Amino acid sequence: MHHKPAKKLLLLLLLVITGLITPTQIIAKELDRIVAIVEDGVILNSELERKLLSVKQKLQAKNTQLPPDSIIRRQLLERMILTKIQRQMAARGGITADNETLQKAVMRIAEGNGMTVQEFRKTLDQQGISYEDFLNDLRNEVILNRLRSSIVDRNIKVSDHEIDRLLETQGKHGGNQQAEFQIGHILIATPEAASPSQIQQTRARAEEITQELKNGRDFKKTAVSVSDGGQALQGGELGWRKLEQLPTLFAELILKMQQDDIEGPIQSPSGFHIIKLLNIRGVQKHMISQTRVRHILIKTNDLVSDEDAKKRLMDIKERLESGEDFSTLARAHSDDTSSAIKGGELGWVSQGVLVKPFQETMNKLPIGTLSEPVQTQFGWHLIEVQERKNRDNTAEYKRNKARELIRRRKIEEENELWLRRIRDEAYIEIRLEE
Numbered sequence: 001m002h003h004k005p006a007k008k009l010l011l012l013l014l015l016v017i018t019g020l021i022t023p024t025q026i027i028a029k030e031l032d033r034i035v036a037i038v039e040d041g042v043i044l045n046s047e048l049e050r051k052l053l054s055v056k057q058k059l060q061a062k063n064t065q066l067p068p069d070s071i072i073r074r075q076l077l078e079r080m081i082l083t084k085i086q087r088q089m090a091a092r093g094g095i096t097a098d099n100e101t102l103q104k105a106v107m108r109i110a111e112g113n114g115m116t117v118q119e120f121r122k123t124l125d126q127q128g129i130s131y132e133d134f135l136n137d138l139r140n141e142v143i144l145n146r147l148r149s150s151i152v153d154r155n156i157k158v159s160d161h162e163i164d165r166l167l168e169t170q171g172k173h174g175g176n177q178q179a180e181f182q183i184g185h186i187l188i189a190t191p192e193a194a195s196p197s198q199i200q201q202t203r204a205r206a207e208e209i210t211q212e213l214k215n216g217r218d219f220k221k222t223a224v225s226v227s228d229g230g231q232a233l234q235g236g237e238l239g240w241r242k243l244e245q246l247p248t249l250f251a252e253l254i255l256k257m258q259q260d261d262i263e264g265p266i267q268s269p270s271g272f273h274i275i276k277l278l279n280i281r282g283v284q285k286h287m288i289s290q291t292r293v294r295h296i297l298i299k300t301n302d303l304v305s306d307e308d309a310k311k312r313l314m315d316i317k318e319r320l321e322s323g324e325d326f327s328t329l330a331r332a333h334s335d336d337t338s339s340a341i342k343g344g345e346l347g348w349v350s351q352g353v354l355v356k357p358f359q360e361t362m363n364k365l366p367i368g369t370l371s372e373p374v375q376t377q378f379g380w381h382l383i384e385v386q387e388r389k390n391r392d393n394t395a396e397y398k399r400n401k402a403r404e405l406i407r408r409r410k411i412e413e414e415n416e417l418w419l420r421r422i423r424d425e426a427y428i429e430i431r432l433e434e
Contacts, residue, residue: 036077037429038084043077051076054129055233064235065218067225075224075232077432082419083140085426090147097142105138148411152418156410163402166244181254182279183238183246184219186264187416189228189271192424206265206272213262219276228271230416240281244405247413250275270416286397289351292387293362294326294344297336299379309380313373317382320370326384335379348389358383 036043052073059066066072090096110120121131188206190199209226213219223229223236231237243251250273253263257277264274296316298309316329327343334340346354354362361374361383371383 033431035430035432036081036084037427037431038081039088039427041084041088043080043084048073048077048080050133051080054133057128059224059233059235062220062235064224065221067221071225072233074432075227077430078228079233081426081428081430082423083144085422086144086147087140089422090143093147093150095143095146095150097139097146101142102135102138105142106135148415148418152415153411156407156414158403158406158410162406163399166402166406167398180240180242180281181246181277182240182281183250183254184223184236184276184278185229185231185238186219186223186227186236186274187229187232187271188226188265188274189420192421203265203267203272206274210262210264210274213274213276219262229273230419236276237278242405244402245409247409249273268413270413270420286394287390288393288397290348290389290391291362291385292348293346293383293385294330295336295339295346295358295384296326296330296334296344296382297339297379298333298381299335306375306380310373313380313382317370345386 033045034042035045035048052069055072055076056066056069106117106120110117113120113123115123124131124134186209188202188209190202194202209217209222213222220235220237223232227236229236243254246254247268249266249268253266253275254277257263259277259279262274262276265272266275267273296313298304298312300306300309312333316333319329320326327345330344331340334344336344339346351359353359355376355378357374357376358381361371362385365371365383365385367385367388369384371381374381374383
């Protein structure tokens, strides 16, 4: 076993001496060797090394102390194996990501960073990241999200009872529902259908790691080195989360922890978890701006042109300014039948509910003032704002968020189990050399 590398080297040198292979070909051959077979696909060393360089750059940018390359390489190969399995499942299911979807995603990412797409591409280039590699990673992310949605997400249900129970728990904890927690996480996973002895061995390893962390071992470096969690290569950081966003088995522990405290191991079906409370911050009440508005709509068609619609609305505006009643004219002339019977009233509307041209005009309009004719996809409108107010929407907002966050929590927990399951069921042969 230990003589194989030496024999391999002697064979390559013999091939060079005899002229059957060049040194450049040796380098290319080594770079493109297979490091893992995953079902009917392979992962090449060149792919792994390219990913390794990218991950190291990101970790160094966060000032994370790096473990040896061999450890990061193994962690990274596991992530790539999981991705490969999922891509194969997606291909069998006909799940893809078209170029239009990718371009829209790039635009959202660029805008989220306050850049144009051109500026974003330039920034990637300055960081040594090719735009093609970025698009490939983005395509993978879109496809994997769609796959997970089709298999995991669709089976997740949230009951009103669960929402009530979560809100009740938040109430019991007083101000804690107004806090967000930054959590570090390490998972020491157990295999699917693990035997009692395997579970005990995993527990012992998790207990040893927990004690080392409490004795001062660097948490982020340890996460990169040993964690089987999805955030391992980000130093185990889960990011900022509210209490209800945390997995159920973490939530009660977090409430008892002080900043920099470490707890674990915590057993779950996935394995044993170790958590660290990195930071805490508060959040404010949720307020929404609402406008009470009414309108008169004239639709265009083969018989009514844009000019005809605008002229009719200008005539109605003159009559309103002369003192005629808005409700009466709306009932008589508006083509929006659902609001016309209520005198044109749309009631109290929140930001983002109405179509953009209508919303923008409404936001700028002084109370009690008539707009000029405004065109939307529905036709031409005459708008009047009746009142404005800011409303404390915290209770309603919490209920809506509770449903969303319980669902997200369930998805996260089920996704971890699903990934472990497909990993255990797949044919995998690792050829990574130490």
